[in-house]
Amino acid sequence: AQSVTQLGSHVSVSEGALVLLRCNYSSSVPPYLFWYVQYPNQGLQLLLKYTTGATLVKGINGFEAEFKKSETSFHLTKPSAHMSDAAEYFCAVSEGNNDMRFGAGTRLTVKP
Amino acid sequence: SAVISQKPSRDICQRGTSLTIQCQVDSQVTMMFWYRQQPGQSLTLIATANQGSEATYESGFVIDKFPISRPNLTFSTLTVSNMSPEDSSIYLCSVLGTGGGLYGYTFGSGTRLTVV
Numbered sequence: 001a002q003s004v005t006q007l008g009s010h011v012s013v014s015e016g017a018l019v020l021l022r023c024n025y026s027s028s029v030p031p032y033l034f035w036y037v038q039y040p041n042q043g044l045q046l047l048l049k050y051t052t053g054a055t056l057v058k059g060i061n062g063f064e065a066e067f068k069k070s071e072t073s074f075h076l077t078k079p080s081a082h083m084s085d086a087a088e089y090f091c092a093v094s095e096g097n098n099d100m101r102f103g104a105g106t107r108l109t110v111k112p
Numbered sequence: 113s114a115v116i117s118q119k120p121s122r123d124i125c126q127r128g129t130s131l132t133i134q135c136q137v138d139s140q141v142t143m144m145f146w147y148r149q150q151p152g153q154s155l156t157l158i159a160t161a162n163q164g165s166e167a168t169y170e171s172g173f174v175i176d177k178f179p180i181s182r183p184n185l186t187f188s189t190l191t192v193s194n195m196s197p198e199d200s201s202i203y204l205c206s207v208l209g210t211g212g213g214l215y216g217y218t219f220g221s222g223t224r225l226t227v228v
Contacts, residue, residue, distance in 0.1 A: 043222045094217070099143075
């Protein structure tokens, strides 16, 4: 079955600095990959997704992620962190017509 | 993408009682999923609910504790039975459009359950 590993349960960056949240996946078939964000006391919001085609995916709020099959990775980046980016981020993988499996999550803190 | 209405949004329940959570989708969907998010943790799949068949439960979850109904292609319920404080979590339903993963997964806003 598919699985996801998020490296780093907690990442702290300064405002304006690069954000890099790491995600590695395992899948027996070409995967569908997702990043979700969860703000305190709120539900999940889809940031971006990779299904097929271009490996660099752009999402909302200036985030993007690159699918690297050779590295089985789907890291999330943002060039310049904003205070409003502070939240929990979840990477998830699906094998298509199937359920989604989530990583343990990474809490992003942005320092002024 | 589909729009999901999940209710109740939150509830406080006495231990030993049961709560039924409803998930209504604005379009017909093949597969619906129920997840649990325990405090400070990630999402764990409870079960997959397909219309017209028994739900498929993940390891560690049983039908007697979490009975699920899926009477049609737009609706599902999850019941948390004989609740204990350990059941305090956020419960979320999710749907996958008939286009498979290409349409992505949509989540309801969740039900925040506190058992006292």
